[in-house]
Amino acid sequence: MRFRGSLTCLTAAAWLLTQGIGSVHADLPELYERDQLRVCADGNNLPFTNSAGEGFENRIAELMADDLDVPLRYVWAPQVMGFVRNTLELRVCDVMIGVVAGYEHLQNTNEYYRSVYALVVPADFDADVTRLDDPALKGLDIGVIAETPPIVPLRRSGATVRNYLLQVDTRERAPVRDAIADVANGSLDGAVIWGPMAGYFAARHDPPLKVLPLHEDDSDVRLDFRITMGIRRGEPQWKDWINDFIDRHQDEINAILVEYQVPLLDRRGEPLDSASLNAEETS
Structure with a gap:
């Protein structure tokens, strides 16, 4: 990735x-x-x-x-x-x-x-999610970058998926940063983001957001x-x-x-x- x-x-x-x-x-x-x-x-x-x-x-x-x-x-x-x-x-x-x-x-x-892709959630999120089929995701509003691997498994889990653009001119748009900011401001319950970006942007909120690597996921997509x-x-x-x-x-x-x-x-x-x-x- x-x-x-x-x-x-x-x-x-x-x-x-x-x-x-x-x-x-x-x-x-x-x-x-x-x-x-x-x-x-x-x-x-x-x-x-x-x-x-x-x-x-x-x-x-x-x-x-x-x-x-x-x-x-x-x-x-x-x-x-x-x-x-x-x-x-x-x-x-x-x-x-x-x-x-x-x-x-x-x-x-x-x-x-x-x-690995990771779930970014508020600091007080109390479930230890390590896979996309975790029941804790059912009914949550989860942000994801369009056309990336987590989309289909997230929908199967019962989460409501909100897409953020994939291909953008980075001089003008920052979809990953926007998705994580929406977790921080409460517009989303969480976001599933490529790990390096998840960790970096989650740490830059006050308080820092929680980052849960999805390392145990065994769905039919690679994370x-x-x-x-x-x-x-x-x-x-x-x-x-x-x-x-x-x-x-x-x-x-x-x-x-x-x-x-x-x-x-x-x-x-x-x-x-x-x-x-x-x-x-x-x-």
Whole structure:
């Protein structure tokens, strides 16, 4: 779903739905020396990226540039239809920091985190919901981004689903932020949102909203996604360098993700808390 995102401009699923396909200049040779790190990104897509460098993908890009010992440069474009075609495929930039694993129109690196859709509810919500068929959802008014995986299972659960737009120009609209704000102001009982966005925006209300990762869901849709970085095909040395970077800096990356309240899952799909991360770091 960096994406990435990043995944998606809005969700991991959005990456699968909104990226353009193109192979312009695909036969040019791979760069072997880099005098800058050129990142394809959306300038208005928190918590992933923004032009002020406030997103967690911005922070990871800074780590990469420091490791390469080169300046960091962004190519900004709204993540709507054609984003890949107009940035990465045109070779005006060289990496997308957040892309859902398995996205077939570019080359994926190794994953660097795994997250899951989450239910955002008021702080006093007293049910521990971890799946979309939980009886506690019946009759509730739940916000969801249109065309994303939770919609059909939510309707089956008996919830009333309110759709928020999927494909928007992020310079003008912020549907995820709007949906979570509607939970905070009481217009919605809850919202089911891609985990990194759920955690980030829920924490920015007073009091913070509760975020319940749906890690035990076994409906016929996928709610958890592995997130990689995306590069052009035919660049094996660049892929090898990024995979090595991820391996060497995974602890720092995890710390950034935790700072941004990203709900993280381990390789078995179980939630990773701070204690689990500390154990992994010392093992």
